[in-house]
Amino acid sequence: MSTTSKPYGIIAEFMTSADVLHAAEKVRKAGFRRWDVFTPFPVHGMDRAMGIKNSKVGWFSFIGGVTGYTTGMLMIWWMNAFDYRIVIGGKPMFSPYAAFPPSYELTILFGAFGAIGGMLFLNRLPRLHHPLLKHKRFGLATHDRFFIVIETDDPKYSETETRKLLEATGSKRIEMVEA
């Protein structure tokens, strides 16, 4: 089999969130690694069914927040108390109290950048080309259908067995996705 004509994966369509949840449990138990579930909204309990661990986005946001607060405090100290000192109303050149509100806002700003940047990075987005987006039924994944896709790159993938497994989960429509 030449690699150019190798399909991307096998796609199974489901009508309801309950069906896809139970199917996902079976696919995970079968030991697949390179597979995914596609739903129009996050299905409650799907992370556990797929065995996905807690997301790491929080760390990105935390690092962003710490960076923001430090940047704010250092910037204000440097600007008002070091680089160009001006006495204003007898107030101290630098006070953590006056510097707090802008630093607080920068904490939130950089924390938000971290959360969004982290989410996009972990999801490998933006990605403007994906084999699934060319599949003609797949557009329904953002409408009202639920899909399970097992990639042909998965070590456990086999043309006949994987299809049988998906049929056993109750999917009525199973197709191959071109790479």
Next chain:
Amino acid sequence: MSEATPKIKLPVPPPELERKPLVANNRSFAWISDRVAAITEGKAPLWWWAAFIPSFLCLCMLGAMLIYQISTGVGVWGNMHPVMWGWDIINFVWWIGIGHAGTLISAILFLLRQRWRTGVNRAAEAMTIFAVMCAGIYPAMHVGRVWYDWYLFPIPTPLGLWPQFRSPLMWDVFAVSTYFTVSVLFWYVGLLPDLATMRDRAKTRIKQFLYGLFALGWTGSNRHWTNYEKAYLILAGLATPLVLSVHSIVSLDFAVSQLPGWHTTIFPPYFVAGAVYSGFGMVLTLLVPLRKMCKLEDIITMRHVDVMCKVTLATGSIVGYAYAMEYFIAWYSGNPYERWTFWHRLFGTYWYGGLAMLLFNAAIPQLFWIKWFRQNLKAVFIISIFVNVGMWFERFVIVVGSLYQDFLPANWGYYKPTWVDICTFLGTFGLFFTCFLLFMRVLPMIAVSEVKGVTPQADPHNPLAKADGGQH
């Protein structure tokens, strides 16, 4: 102890205590995306043009007013000693306050797991962004020499000077610009899955390209959803302290000064409550007609209207309490200047402002205690207008009412706006409504994926999930 444990009988709640579903008439997933996308598809209805053309003309007027103001000077406004802050700051605070309801709905209600927010959050967040845009115009213009606005940001200048961070006005710059940025990002993150929905149903090449570009390749993968939901939760957790800080810092613009009527510690919570209150007024003003015009009655149900009225009532009561407390402190302080200011709020030159503020903000929303007023859409709409007007007068009373009679009679004066003030304010409505009307024709004005997620058939453990997805 493996004896058979006695079976616990759960009492079945009576039908009148059952919660009404968030999406009425048991609509299917497909119906939700079709219904919401239909607002953007096809020709614009007549009412849309009837609203858009005057809004756009007002926007043009705003442009003309700003050009006139920039080319001539701030003197074209009515700001005059002793009232150096006039309609510009009133309108700035008013618009910023309106924005707060959007963030409250999108962030705070998300953290409180108020699932009804999904029906209204997208439109409310859009309202926030456009309201902050309107607000931002005022301080930027009020500096007079607009071409020096960039001095507000910590950018090196030829003079070597830096912004002065000991001033609350500088804190305000950071608060408002962070608020705008985070609101836009939060809104955009919420839009991602819906942009993918729009991409997948787009018919024309240009729509497919543009929605596809902004959807960033979203596929609805569950491995993506898990990171997405975490990021959304964190953004909600960040936007909550943000929205509380923004109006607190806006209030510090006043409270850090030593002027009677401004110099009070109650200002931050009082301003935040007032902001949320006025914002809910604007949400109701917008959504009560729109749910009918866009046939969204099954998504923005009467239950949604009812709870929003209750939030208005709650925040309006907090505002009323703050008014009472201000008066009490003014009397209890024994400070003659403080007492003078507060006496003249109700019995001075601008008595009508004080009266409007008390009547519209503290008294009229109390009608929402009565169910009939929460269920009657005309009543809700009219009260929401009162809320908007009342909160404008509150800011008028605070800004002008405290400035026009200073400590010395030599500093007393009378403030009145010029035609430029009035036309600029009308123009910001043009900006707001133009943006909002364009938004609802281009982007899904209901958070489609989130609404799908709160339907009963979305829960895989609900018996309805096994049935074939509701009625069509």
